Amino acid sequence: MYEALTPVSEMLSRNLDMLCHQPLLVCGLLEDDLPGLLAAHGPAPRVFTTDFRYFQWLSSHNDMQPEFGAAPTATPAAGLLLLMPKAKAEAHYLLAACLPLLPPGAPVFIAGDNKGGVKAAPKLLAPWCEQVNKVDSARRASLYQAVLSRPAPAFAADDWVGRYPLEEEHLTVCTLPGVFSADHLDAGTRLLLNNAGALHGRVLDFGCGAGVIGASLLKRNPGIELEQIDINALALAASRLTLAENGLQAKVYPSDGLGEVQGHFDCIISNPPFHAGLKTFYDTTETLLCDAKRYLKPGGSLLLVANAFLPYPDLIEQGFGHCETLAANGRFKIYRATA
Template sequence: MDPRSEVLLRQPEYFGGDLLLAGLPADDLLGHLPAAHGWSWHAGEQAALTARFAGRSHFGVTPPEGAFERALLFLPKSRELADYLLDSLAARLAGRELFLVGEKRGGIERASKRLADYGTPRKLDSARHCQLWQVTVERAPDTPDLHGLAQRYELSLADGPLSVVSLPGVFSHGRLDRGTALLLEHLDGLPSGPLLDFGCGAGVLGAVLKRHYPDNPVTLLDVDAFAVASSSLTLSANGLDAEVIAGDGIDAAPSGLAAILSNPPFHQGVHTDYQATEHLLRQAVRHLAPGGELRLVANSFLKYPPLIEQHLGPCRTLAEGDGFRIYRAARR
């Protein structure tokens, strides 16, 4: 059981009835709260919740349409995303209770101060290195406009400017990260056929690929619903057509790919996690056509080449700079 869920269950008197759990972990919490339902934006956690509690969790970037008596937010890592989520919930809870739970190392004490915008917050519990807060919403905000919260910027590329649309919570929100910038310089010579942008974020790499290889089908894949929405907005802003899908890692990708390109993530919440990237390196061969390429950027300190060579083929370093390396390998 997630420690944040354990803290909730120490205070069962607050969590009966029609409760919305926003950003809930994929543990047994819904089993302990039979009248509650969830809202998730993580495709992997949503799949696990659906498998165990069919019909009780909503997936997307906005709350479910139905009414709920109270809501609890599991604090996300991103401050901008937390602000959007709190406002989205508080807008639906005039005169009712909103709860916030999170780890101390995840910034719960700072985030709890945001509850004062809605009423008088109070701490209900502190345990398992977590805190649980509550506020009765006396000042409900307007429903936030998610697209209005997007940050937009433009990249100057050799074939013209590219508009990027980034929603709250998306990796490298509102700016081009250094790793992707380096990878964009090494996209030439890809084989003909379907291309995959794995961990697409705001869709920069996928949009550049589609413009650079207009005859190649391009798929953009991310585990996060906000990233999927951002990528769709970026493609639309540039008049590009590509498939964007939400899925839990490389297993959700199509097969027969000519190339997989990625600036893969290695963080999940406040904890470091290399699992998704390591799984990509182990399973890429199952999704690549014979001769298909894996091309990715990674921090120089990450020891990915041995894993790539074990599961795919000889690994070559195409470039190095600013603390990053570009690796290339082809399916034997």
């Protein structure tokens, strides 16, 4: 899954002398064994990731102990390497969380795909660094280097929480940078909620994002036992905040697909992930559609919203033997299948 070096890491491999003077704190869009490459040529880096899949993979493939969560632990770091995430807002967030751990004079590096926002590195670092230099460019990727010249203020997680109302449900949604549906309810989720109907028993919100679906279901069906899973730590944190903001309760935990899920459900409901990094991403949803029936009680249902052009009905039929289209508009369709 993460075995081959990405073009960004291949470019970084030309700069190991610069990157391996000190144990760097590495975070952002980690998609390969760049930490292992750095460790082989210098002091082992400290790795912080918001991606549970990557956390599990790296934990099992070398002796490092990566950190998984919405922010790194408050342990001082000697330098920082940020691999540019897809969302610029998330890059701002990660810098705000990590730079306070560095002393003045510490090196700061930002690397990424040239089409992925890395060219914004000078602006991103301007509040804390006098000069930001582009030190390499290859494989359609670039590396920027700077020195921390002004101490970064202590990280305050609450400053990064956004909120917007769901007036129909009388709910407030809490969001964090980079989390899906960060500042408004997307049209697909609205269509799903409008067609979910009454639910009962044990319900799984798969790929919970900011917790919109789960909170809405709890408000409409207060008797359900809700579990919310996501691969992204910022999404999990946002879901917990949304629940707390609205006086609701659910079990929220990280899971790569259904890997950490136990037992059987009366309903699995999802607006599943469609993009990962800079690439269109279907694998997680395809696995869900193939495996969901094994996690449902007899008579339990899978309820899904998806872009109308995606070939999900065929996959649902392969897993369940049937697929019902509950609703559709010009862009989205709601699918249901029963175990």
